Amino acid sequence: MTQILMIEDDLELAEILTEYLEQFDIKITTAHDPYIGISTLDTGKFDLLILDLTLPGIDGLDVCKEIRKKHTIPIIISSARHDITDKVTALENGADDYLPKPYNPRELEARIKSHLRRHTLSHTPQESVCDLILDEYQMSITHKGVPLHLTAAEYGILSYLMKKEGGVVSREELIYNCEAINEETTNKSIDVIIGRIRQKLGENPKSPKHIHAVRGVGYKFLK
Structure with missing residues (x-):
């Protein structure tokens, strides 16, 4: 009450x-x-x-x-x-x-x-993952203290992966759980969005720090 x-x-x-x-x-x-x-x-x-x-x-x-x-x-x-x-x-x-x-x-x-x-x-606590901070109330993610300029789809995917930290997330799971992504989006489109996120994080796709590809399945986020 x-x-x-x-x-x-x-x-x-x-x-x-x-x-x-x-x-x-x-x-x-x-x-x-x-x-x-x-x-x-x-x-x-x-x-x-x-x-x-x-x-x-x-x-x-x-x-x-x-x-x-x-x-x-x-x-x-x-x-x-x-x-x-x-x-x-x-x-x-x-x-x-x-x-x-x-x-x-x-x-x-x-x-x-x-x-x-x-x-x-x-007063909802922020979720902190290494040098990335997710603020769901403000719908923002900062990287090393600097706000990332993300599209709605990029924010949806990165925030979902961060909350699933350590777990493997399929492309289909991303499509159906990120509001900004149309259900008709293809797996290839998810890969393209992931590529843009990696660029904004300054990651090398061949040796990424945070977003790792899982062959034949999808992606996982690691600290």
Whole structure:
């Protein structure tokens, strides 16, 4: 279940949102006092924070700034303050989104899911293979710290081989598992694409470092 902390002093709104989001397997923990909210976030495990700006004792913009110093959690500002200065300051202080009140709870639910997807992807560990680094979120591969300029087909094949590191991959497997490659692509075309990738890696096809041909089958990637 998704765990969300809400720092909100409007008890009626907090109750409405809590009941609505429960149906989407989202549990809301509400802190009506900002200082208690900060303490709760420090001691608990939450996936996202919903933060009001007009709070007792301390402005929500300052709360946002303090929280961002210690946490990478996505922050959605939920506020009746529509001034553009507040919106800009909130984003500069580390907020990920600003949702002006009043709003439909359905929109909040959609934004929560969107930010959770982005947060999960951005914190997915990169796969490192020797001097090559594969970043699936950015759909990029760097070679010795330099980004490779790959076509969609080249990226698809090289990333697939890297993830299958050490295993033999047939040409047919590459054709059916790389989205950028048409299913009508021939085995010869795969060889041509492999040749282009080797050139970009600076490999000698007669004595390659990473991409090795397996006679009669396909290719395998080695560190």
